[in-house]
Amino acid sequence: MLKVRIIPTLLWKDFGLVKGVGFDSWRRVGPVLPAVKVYNSRDVDELILVDITASTEATVPDHDSVSDFSEECAVPLTVGGGVTSLEQMVSLLHSGADKIAINTIAYSKPALIDAAASRFGAQCVVASIDVRQIESGRYACFSYSATVDTGKEVVSWAKELADRGAGEILLTSIDRDGTMQGYDLALIQQVTQAVDIPVIASGGAGNYIHMIEAVQQAGASAVAAASIFHFTEQTPAGAKVAMQAAGIPVRRNFVASL
Amino acid sequence: MKVAIINYGMGNLSSVRRAFDDMGAETIIANHPSSLYEVNRVVLPGVGAFAEGMMHLSQGGWIPALHDVVTVQHKPLLGICLGMQMLASKGHEGGVSEGLDLISGQVQKLDTLGCKLRIPHVGWNEVNYKTEDALFVGIPNLSDFYFVHSYAFTPAEEGNLIATVSYGLDVAAVIRKGHVFGCQFHPEKSSKAGRQLLKNFMDYSPC
Numbered sequence: 001m002l003k004v005r006i007i008p009t010l011l012w013k014d015f016g017l018v019k020g021v022g023f024d025s026w027r028r029v030g031p032v033l034p035a036v037k038v039y040n041s042r043d044v045d046e047l048i049l050v051d052i053t054a055s056t057e058a059t060v061p062d063h064d065s066v067s068d069f070s071e072e073c074a075v076p077l078t079v080g081g082g083v084t085s086l087e088q089m090v091s092l093l094h095s096g097a098d099k100i101a102i103n104t105i106a107y108s109k110p111a112l113i114d115a116a117a118s119r120f121g122a123q124c125v126v127a128s129i130d131v132r133q134i135e136s137g138r139y140a141c142f143s144y145s146a147t148v149d150t151g152k153e154v155v156s157w158a159k160e161l162a163d164r165g166a167g168e169i170l171l172t173s174i175d176r177d178g179t180m181q182g183y184d185l186a187l188i189q190q191v192t193q194a195v196d197i198p199v200i201a202s203g204g205a206g207n208y209i210h211m212i213e214a215v216q217q218a219g220a221s222a223v224a225a226a227s228i229f230h231f232t233e234q235t236p237a238g239a240k241v242a243m244q245a246a247g248i249p250v251r252r253n254f255v256a257s258l
Numbered sequence: 259m260k261v262a263i264i265n266y267g268m269g270n271l272s273s274v275r276r277a278f279d280d281m282g283a284e285t286i287i288a289n290h291p292s293s294l295y296e297v298n299r300v301v302l303p304g305v306g307a308f309a310e311g312m313m314h315l316s317q318g319g320w321i322p323a324l325h326d327v328v329t330v331q332h333k334p335l336l337g338i339c340l341g342m343q344m345l346a347s348k349g350h351e352g353g354v355s356e357g358l359d360l361i362s363g364q365v366q367k368l369d370t371l372g373c374k375l376r377i378p379h380v381g382w383n384e385v386n387y388k389t390e391d392a393l394f395v396g397i398p399n400l401s402d403f404y405f406v407h408s409y410a411f412t413p414a415e416e417g418n419l420i421a422t423v424s425y426g427l428d429v430a431a432v433i434r435k436g437h438v439f440g441c442q443f444h445p446e447k448s449s450k451a452g453r454q455l456l457k458n459f460m461d462y463s464p465c
Contacts, residue, residue: 002375002425003382003402043449045382046404071276076404076447093305096272098447099406118352120268121306121340123378123406167378167406198376221376251382251402253449 003251004215004243005045005222006236008229009202010035012051012061012081019230021178023130023146026052029230036069043253044236046076048101048170048200048224050128054082055104055144063095070096078126078170086115093120101170103128104143107150110164117165126200127166129158131187132174139187146174154187155194162195169195170224173203178227180206185218192219200224208234208242215248259460262288262297264324264341266314268306274338277446281457291323299460300327303446304340308365308409309352311340321358328360334437335360336459342433342440343411351409361435362414371410373426378408385431385443387421392462393432393439393455394421401451403431403443411442437464 010032011018017035018026029035032049039047049069051061060082070077079092080101089100100120106113106127116125130146131139131154139154150157158169171191173184183204192199198221201214205225214220228234240250261283263274271287278285278301286293294300302324304311315321327333337345346357349365357365368377382402387394405423411430413419421432423442433440439459445452 001384002379005381067272070273073273074277074280074447074449074453076406076444094272098273098305098444118307119310122408123380124305167408168380196376197378198380222381 001249003045003249006211006239006243006250007046007048007200007222007224008039008044008236009048009050009224009226011226012049013053018052019178019226023174023177032065033068033072036072039236040073040075042235042237044075045251046078046222047073048078048080050101051081052145056147058082060088061092063091066092066095066097080126080128084109084112086112086119089116089120093124099124099126099167101126101128103130106161107141107143107152110160113161113164113166117167122165122167125166126168126170127161128170128172129154129161130172130174133184133187137186139190142174155190158191158195162197166197168198168200170200170202176204179204180227182206182210183214183218183223185213188214188218188220198222208239211239212243212246212248215243216246259299260284260286260297261299261301261460262286262294263301263303264288264320266311266318266320268304268311268314268340271303274301274303274446277453277456281453281460283460291319294323294327295331298333300324300333300335302335302337302341302344304338304344306340307352308340308343308349308357309355311344312349312355312357315344315358324358324360328438332437332464334459334462334464335439337440338446339407339442339444342442343409345433345438345440346411347414349409360438361418361433361440363418363433364412365409366412367409368426368429371412371427375426378406379425379429380406383423383425385421385423389420391420391432391434393434393458395458395461397451397454403445403448403451405443407442411440
């Protein structure tokens with residue numbers, strides 16, 4: 001049976017990891033490489049690494065750094081931030097990224113999703129959507145790290161991304177980001193019901209119950225989280241124990257005689 | 259133990275290389291078919307679409323080289339993900355195209371095979387052994403491996419299917435014909451279980 005993934009999100013700004021609230025008020029939480037090593041040694045399911053200043057500064061994640069991080073990562077690594085072309089994706093994949101998250105560019109150049117899926121396979125393309133609630137039950141998509149309202153409504157946009165060949169959707173609630181008040185379950189549910197590709201819930205996890213809700217109530221295929229792992233004693237391994245107890249299939253860690 | 263990882267312009271070679279290095283291999287990235295003569299094991303990795311993968315293999319002169327590795331040099335070959343799928347006779351991704359035909363079978367999209375779950379199949383899933391195999395030494399049955407794919411290999415001969423994964427239907431997880439192996443999952447991204455499998459591939463010796 002396919003397991004529900006618990007994915008620590010690493011937000012990378014300048015030379016270190018940060019975590020904010022509502023895509024703002026960034027706090028430094030330490031250097032990147034040791035965090036990757038620790039998560040790898042604890043055998044997490046997967047990692048997401050996003051360079052949060054790349055799109056606004058029109059750069060892409062530094063290839064040498066990505067290469068260093070991937071060297072330490074024995075599990076899948078998704079890299080995102082500022083990607084605008086197939087050539088950049090090729091370089092990031094060669095630097096050791098397994099999947100590329102695409103966000104801002106998709107609004108102005110949606111055909112890049114089609115091209116990336118046909119070149120690298122859908123499994124390589126993670127469509128990232130940052131969403132803010134405009135009024136009750138109505139959600140708008142934002143680009144450039146939550147600074148620009150794209151005018152797109154989330155469900156139709158998610159469908160378009162899936163139709164164009166995205167392999168997964170990383171769905172982040174800007175309102176819940178960093179609050180640790182729980183995922184926006186209504187948002188996640190709208191999207192999981194609208195698309196057939198896996199949806200990764202992101203933004204708001206503050207305890208294990210929140211993760212269980214995102215899966216059982218909202219239909220998420222995976223849960224991403226940052227603050228809970230940076231700022232509390234809770235861990236991905238602890239989340240697995242709680243989720244398993246709630247009847248959610250999680251990956252058992254294999255202990256090899258290596 | 260010298261392992262060649264074929265660089266045909268697709269996929270993430272560094273993680274495959276790193277995983278073999280961790281297991282004590284002397285790993286080379288093979289940029290030209292002639293370098294396959296220097297090694298003991300050959301790995302065909304890959305991420306991407308079948309038709310494009312075969313086109314790249316063809317352009318690089320890899321197709322006759324891989325047949326030579328298998329039938330003349332008798333070296334163990336491991337295909338990973340797209341590399342596994344391209345061992346097939348035919349693929350249906352990006353139009354119908356000929357595969358390497360090292361293990362008879364077809365590669366088709368999961369939904370055309372009857373899978374009604376979310377596609378792609380992404381994440382950790384249990385691998386169910388159909389038989390004991392050298393690749394599985396020290397890895398308990400039903401261990402989790404990392405999958406990410408939309409297409410699946412259906413071997414023409416049941417005997418070539420040595421492990422399956424359940425995702426709406428039983429999908430080929432590991433195939434084998436003699437010293438040609440293929441795994442649909444990514445051992446290089448499957449943490450310790452994956453590394454053990456790669457070690458087993460190196461430890462395996464064809465009689």
